[in-house]
Every structure is written in structure tokens, then in C-alpha cells.
Amino acid sequence: MDSATGYLTTTVDAVVNWARSNSLMPMPMGLACCAIEMMAFGGPKYDVGRFGSEAMRFSPRQADLMIVAGWCSYKMAHAIRRVWDQMADPKWCIAMGACASSGGMHRCYGVVQGIDNFMPVDVYIPGCPPRPEAVIHALMDIQEKIRNEYSVTNDYSSGSPHAELAQPESARLTADGRDLSLNGSGLVHA
Amino acid sequence: MPESLKFHFTPVDEAHADEKNVHEKASTDVADTIDILKKEFPDGISDVVVYAGEYTVFVTRDSLVEICTALKETLGFSYLVDLAGVDRFTEDAPRYEVYYCFVNIHAKKRIRLKVSLDEDDPVLPSITRLFKAADWNERECYDMLGIQFEGHPDLRRMYMPEDFEFHPQRKEFPLLGIPGSLPLPPRTPEGGLTMDPFAAARQGSPVKSYQEPESEF
Numbered sequence: 001m002d003s004a005t006g007y008l009t010t011t012v013d014a015v016v017n018w019a020r021s022n023s024l025m026p027m028p029m030g031l032a033c034c035a036i037e038m039m040a041f042g043g044p045k046y047d048v049g050r051f052g053s054e055a056m057r058f059s060p061r062q063a064d065l066m067i068v069a070g071w072c073s074y075k076m077a078h079a080i081r082r083v084w085d086q087m088a089d090p091k092w093c094i095a096m097g098a099c100a101s102s103g104g105m106h107r108c109y110g111v112v113q114g115i116d117n118f119m120p121v122d123v124y125i126p127g128c129p130p131r132p133e134a135v136i137h138a139l140m141d142i143q144e145k146i147r148n149e150y151s152v153t154n155d156y157s158s159g160s161p162h163a164e165l166a167q168p169e170s171a172r173l174t175a176d177g178r179d180l181s182l183n184g185s186g187l188v189h190a
Numbered sequence: 191m192p193e194s195l196k197f198h199f200t201p202v203d204e205a206h207a208d209e210k211n212v213h214e215k216a217s218t219d220v221a222d223t224i225d226i227l228k229k230e231f232p233d234g235i236s237d238v239v240v241y242a243g244e245y246t247v248f249v250t251r252d253s254l255v256e257i258c259t260a261l262k263e264t265l266g267f268s269y270l271v272d273l274a275g276v277d278r279f280t281e282d283a284p285r286y287e288v289y290y291c292f293v294n295i296h297a298k299k300r301i302r303l304k305v306s307l308d309e310d311d312p313v314l315p316s317i318t319r320l321f322k323a324a325d326w327n328e329r330e331c332y333d334m335l336g337i338q339f340e341g342h343p344d345l346r347r348m349y350m351p352e353d354f355e356f357h358p359q360r361k362e363f364p365l366l367g368i369p370g371s372l373p374l375p376p377r378t379p380e381g382g383l384t385m386d387p388f389a390a391a392r393q394g395s396p397v398k399s400y401q402e403p404e405s406e407f
């Protein structure tokens with residue numbers, strides 16, 4: 001049986017994806033004016049609780065969706081990337097607004113021309129700023145994306161980047177005691 | 191059209207040269223203060239320009255601190271509102287200007303000082319000892335235009351990363367920046383985390399490569 005499309009994995013996928021997509025915890029990376037609209041998105045009027053995402057997590061360890069709202073300077077890029085790297089897998093990212101998607105009107109030396117220059121982005125939202133409905137739409141797109149993922153095979157198949165971790169310790173430690181499956185900073189990357 | 195919305199004052203327009211600026215405020219009329227300054231510092235003041243009822247006093251670099259001291263201590267201008275640099279980018283006049291705006295809160299008066307600086311020698315004495323508020327403004331001016339303030343307690347860059355090599359508000363600096371002068375985090379996850387751009391603030395030295403030091407654990 002093909003493990004990627006087998007009955008058991010797809011059924012478990014359906015359950016896992018249903019759970020994941022309906023309880024996305026956003027990490028609000030509010031950098032500029034767009035963050036104001038992101039607050040409206042989280043507030044009672046637009047009630048994103050209908051989609052299970054009303055609980056903003058201010059710790060990257062507890063979040064699985066980063067909303068980058070606003071223009072990002074070169075100096076801030078390092079901090080954003082640091083927060084992103086600390087988020088546990090699986091994780092998704094929304095680039096909210098013209099600035100986060102492409103630099104927008106800030107076409108100048110200090111602003112990164114699109115956050116996809118240094119981190120992966122799943123959904124881009126156009127607009128300056130986008131209305132909260134647009135952010136909800138982006139969230140629904142992410143949910144759609146999650147529902148179509150092969151979560152079980154992605155997470156646990158032998159092709160996974162985490163497969164090295166399943167090896168016995170003797171196979172992954174170097175002579176001087178460093179762990180080959182971890183990068184220089186001691187974090188596991190997907 | 192309501193009177194307040196009419197455009198009354200154009201300095202280059204000969205026909206209206208002696209028309210009064212209706213938006214003129216009594217607070218900018220500091221002729222008596224300038225008379226006192228002129229009497230006290232005959233060599234310190236190179237020029238006084240009046241435009242739209244506002245006075246700009248050009249002072250020389252050597253007497254800047256003395257004039258600021260007099261303004262603060264005897265003339266009551268105890269509030270530094272703004273301090274910034276200008277790049278004129280001309281060949282015939284000194285290239286840079288630094289201006290200082292002071293307010294006398296009790297007398298409700300405002301005065302503006304300007305210092306012209308040569309391109310080859312953009313050095314000024316710092317006035318942070320007189321006005322604490324000058325601290326960050328002077329740092330900004332240093333960051334953006336590369337003007338050195340002698341005697342500043344902590345002349346680091348204000349906005350750009352500390353190992354940045356250029357001064358972005360100089361006119362020759364391209365608007366989109368110089369490619370590669372500002373490092374981004376690596377594009378791949380295997381690239382590792384990136385450096386703290388504020389290293390010098392924590393007594394470290396900024397590393398040009400932006401490479402994370404190896405973990406000790």
C-alpha cells in the first residue's frame with residue numbers, strides 16, 4: 001500500500017488537519033500601520049474566534065501562524081527571522097500588506113523589499129492596509145492549505161528532515177560531542 | 191476664498207517683496223535677542239537672514255558653544271526643540287548645515303541658529319553638556335550625514351546597524367541603498383540564526399559576517 005495515500009494515513013490526516021486548521025494560534029508580528037488592522041482582525045467586531053484563531057500568542061513557542069504586518073527594516077529582519085526560527089513546526093506565515101509582501105511604497109535603502117527575501121511566506125495579502133476581511137480571507141486560505149496537507153507522512157515518514165533524530169545517539173554525535181542533526185545554534189530546522 | 195487659505199508670501203516674487211506675511215507670529219520676532227548676541231559675539235555671528243518674519247542666525251563653529259551657553263543661561267532659551275543636519279550639495283557654498291531651534295518658554299520666543307560646515311571637515315562641538323536633548327539628535331545627524339560631534343558622550347549610530355559604512359542622507363547615497371551593505375538573514379534554514387545588530391550597545395564588537403557564534407552547549 002502506498003503510504004502517502006493509504007486509508008489509515010489519510011483518515012488520520014483528515015482528523016489532524018481538521019484540528020490544526022481550526023485552532024491556528026497567530027503570532028502577531030506587528031511592525032507598522034498594518035498592525036492596527038491586525039488588531040481589528042483580532043477584535044470582537046470581525047470576531048476571528050469563529051475560525052479558532054482569536055488567541056494571539058506572544059511567545060513564538062506557542063504560535064503556529066506568523067502574521068507579519070507592516071514594513072520590515074533590515075535591522076528588524078534579523079529579529080523576525082529569530083522569532084520565526086523559534087516557532088515549532090508545523091508553522092505558516094502570512095505577509096500582510098504591500099510592505100511585507102514587496103516593500104510597498106517604502107522603496108528605499110532601509111526597508112527589505114518583501115519579507116520573502118529571508119523567510120518563507122504562505123499567503124500574501126495585497127492592500128495598504130488590507131481590511132480585516134482580507135486578513136480573515138488569508139487565514140481561510142491557510143486553513144484550506146492545511147486541510148490539503150499530508151500531515152502524517154510529512155511529519156513522520158522516513159523522508160522527513162527529522163529522520164536523523166530517530167537514529168541512535170552514537171550515529172549522530174561527532175567525536176567532539178556535537179549533534180549532527182542540530183545546526184550550529186542548537187536548533188532543529190525543518 | 192477665505193483669507194486664511196490665501197497664499198500670501200513668496201520670497202522670490204519681486205511684485206510682493208514688501209507684502210507682509212499674514213501668518214507671521216510674534217513669537218519668531220527675536221530682533222532684540224539678536225542685537226544682544228551681536229553685541230556680545232561680534233565675531234561669532236556671520237549673518238542674520240530674515241524670511242517670512244523668521245530670523246535665522248548663522249554662527250561660526252568656534253563660538254557655537256558660547257552662543258548656546260548665553261542663550262540658555264542669560265537669555266532664557268532653555269528648551270532645545272530640534273537639531274538636525276542638511277546636505278546642500280553645492281560647490282560654491284559649504285556643503286553641510288546644522289541647525290538648532292531654541293524656545294524661550296516664558297517669553298514665548300523662538301530662535302534658529304545655523305552652522306555651515308565644509309565637506310572636508312564636518313566636525314562640530316557637541317552641545318550635550320548644555321542640552322541633554324541634543325544627545326539623540328546629534329547621533330541621528332552623525333548617522334545620516336556623517337557629521338562628527340566632538341565631546342558627545344556616546345556618538346553611535348542612531349538608526350542604521352553599527353557596522354554600516356555609509357551615511358544614507360548624503361545626496362550621493364542612492365535611494366535604494368548599496369547592494370550588500372546591509373546583510374539579511376540567510377535564505378535557507380541551514381544558514382543558522384543571525385547576529386545581533388546592536389552588539390556594541392552590549393559592549394560586544396559587531397561582526398561583519400553576521401555569523402552566529404558557535405553555541406557552547
Ligand code: SF4
Pocket residue numbers: 032033034069070071096097098099100104105127128129130
Ligand atoms: S502596507 Fe500600508 S498600511 Fe501596511 S505597513 Fe505598509 S504603508 Fe503601512
